[in-house]
Amino acid sequence: MGTPAQPVDWTGMSEATWREVAPGVHVRRHDELKLNCGLVVGEERSLVIDTRSFHAHGRELLEAVREITGTELVVVNTHAHYDHCFGNAAFRDSQIYAHPGAAEGLRRTGEHQRQQVVDHLRATDREHLAEQVEETEIVLPFYLVEQDTELDLGGRTVELQYAGRGHTDHDLAVGVPDAGVVFVGDLVEEGADPAMEDAFPMEWAPTLRSLLERPSGVLADSWVPGHGHVVDRTFVETQAEQLATMAERFTEVLGTGIAGVDSLANAGRGLGLTEDTLRLAAVRALELRH
Numbered sequence: 450m451g452t453p454a455q456p457v458d459w460t461g462m463s464e465a466t467w468r469e470v471a472p473g474v475h476v477r478r479h480d481e482l483k484l485n486c487g488l489v490v491g492e493e494r495s496l497v498i499d500t501r502s503f504h505a506h507g508r509e510l511l512e513a514v515r516e517i518t519g520t521e522l523v524v525v526n527t528h529a530h531y532d533h534c535f536g537n538a539a540f541r542d543s544q545i546y547a548h549p550g551a552a553e554g555l556r557r558t559g560e561h562q563r564q565q566v567v568d569h570l571r572a573t574d575r576e577h578l579a580e581q582v583e584e585t586e587i588v589l590p591f592y593l594v595e596q597d598t599e600l601d602l603g604g605r606t607v608e609l610q611y612a613g614r615g616h617t618d619h620d621l622a623v624g625v626p627d628a629g630v631v632f633v634g635d636l637v638e639e640g641a642d643p644a645m646e647d648a649f650p651m652e653w654a655p656t657l658r659s660l661l662e663r664p665s666g667v668l669a670d671s672w673v674p675g676h677g678h679v680v681d682r683t684f685v686e687t688q689a690e691q692l693a694t695m696a697e698r699f700t701e702v703l704g705t706g707i708a709g710v711d712s713l714a715n716a717g718r719g720l721g722l723t724e725d726t727l728r729l730a731a732v733r734a735l736e737l738r739h
């Protein structure tokens with residue numbers, strides 16, 4: 450998801466289902482926002498990937514994790530958008546990993562994100578949920594990794610991967626090499642366009658390709674996006690291609706020296722991206738030009 454300015458399609462304490470995509474590698478799909486959280490079970494520790502949108506959501510996730518494993522838990526936030534990290538308060542006994550940019554982004558924008566979500570929930574008559582978000586303590590990740598870092602879970606190793614800027618300036622992916630699975634957060638979107646509000650549209654494709662080329666990525670055929678269905682390698686390659694073509698066309702228009710939002714968005718047409726996505730990408734490309 451992008452920033453909370455986007456519609457929040459919560460319908461209450463929603464349904465969720467686990468799916469084991471490889472031995473000991475679980476994806477929990479939530480109705481709200483079609484959000485995916487991950488669980489990689491080791492012999493000594495298990496890794497939880499993303500924590501949902503507020504404290505009670507996080508607690509419910511923790512209870513569901515506890516039905517699968519009693520091991521020590523470590524947590525990673527793929528990035529600092531509220532739906533991936535506002536549930537951290539439920540995991541405060543765990544080491545919470547993220548990129549330093551995520552900690553900084555959450556410190557800087559956390560209260561603003563909260564206000565946007567609360568306003569939206571109130572405007573759509575979901576006072577109970579608005580209160581839950583208001584009461585949530587924003588807990589910052591405090592184990593910060595700027596480059597690829599292995600975590601030994603006992604009997605298996607996962608890799609926290611930073612491949613460059615894309616959906617944000619601080620997206621972490623999680624490779625599970627023994628299982629052929631990569632959790633990619635919102636660097637990949639299924640069922641919706643890549644979310645551009647905080648994105649680096651000209652750098653996104655190389656970041657995805659870098660993940661595809663890593664040893665754990667080359668072998669992976671299950672890619673878990675932050676939202677939507679689990680996809681295969683071809684889907685990720687196709688999304689990288691789409692973003693690369695958009696960036697190439699933007700570069701041509703930017704080279705003319707008279708680029709604006711309209712001309713950039715026009716140049717991006719025909720790639721399967723919506724007008725809204727193209728305009729947001731154009732705004733970001735112009736902002737980041739210098």
Ligand SMILES: [Zn+2]
Pocket residue numbers: 450451452528530616635644
């Ligand atoms: Zn996001």
